[in-house]
Amino acid sequence: MRSARAEPGIETAIDEGLSFDVNWARWPPVKYGSIINIEVTPMTSYTFDVFSTLDGYGSHDGDWGGYWGKQGPELLDHRARLYAEDQLMVFGPVTYRQFADFVLEGVEFDAWAARMSELPKIVVSNSMASNEPLPWPNATVMRGDAVDVVSRLKQESEVPLRSIGSLSMNRALMAAGLVDRVQVTLFPVITGITGLEPIFQGAEDFDLELVDSRILDGDIQELTYAPTVHAVRPA
Helix, strand or coil, X not given: CEEEECCCCCCCCCCXXXXXXXXXHHCCCCCCCCEEEECCCCCCCEEEEEEEECXXXXXXXXXXXXXXXXXXXXXXXXXXXXXXXCCEEEECHHXXXXXXXXXXXXXXXXXXXXXXXXXXXXXXXXXXXXXXXXCCCCEEEECCCHHHHHHHHHHHCCCCEEEECCXXXXXXXXXXXXXXXXXXXXXXXXXXXXXXXXXXXXXXXXXXXXXXXXXXXXXXXXXXXXXXXXXCCCC
């Protein structure tokens, strides 16, 4: 709870000690000048979780294998701890279908991905048919613009939001200021020939504040940033 003095020219409810939803249209008009108590409900956080090569690719068509062949016990244990927490996963249709294909093929997931199967999932899509099977369990399709859907989820969800992959969707969410953390797991490879899916190609410009970093298995880096859309300096 915090106190605020009403702004000149804005008529607000002023009954001191009374809490109000921060929605000016609901407040009855009264005179200016008294102290009001405003109860602000913070939005839950949203983390964009992504694997990357040193040269910025999220996938490959070479013979590297999963994790570009660089995974070790520290990485897998750390990922398992991250996903042990209750959270709501958010996907675009392409990434959801990729994981769904793994399920149908009987791929054995590592512990963190197996845990992700248990977590609730939102698939943001206008293209998925209403009768399309959802073989990766605990999934719900929400239609609409990703920015609108995630804005609503951030207001309503009681647990943090996390998304892995879903590159085009997350670039749009970053541009809208809805991504609180970009968590990049940087693998020690360069894939100039076999690299696919450049992660930030077509993204806006961002300033990044490093809020956490760690080294896993000697040469894998996890870098967590708070992104802010870069303000264009006037000419």
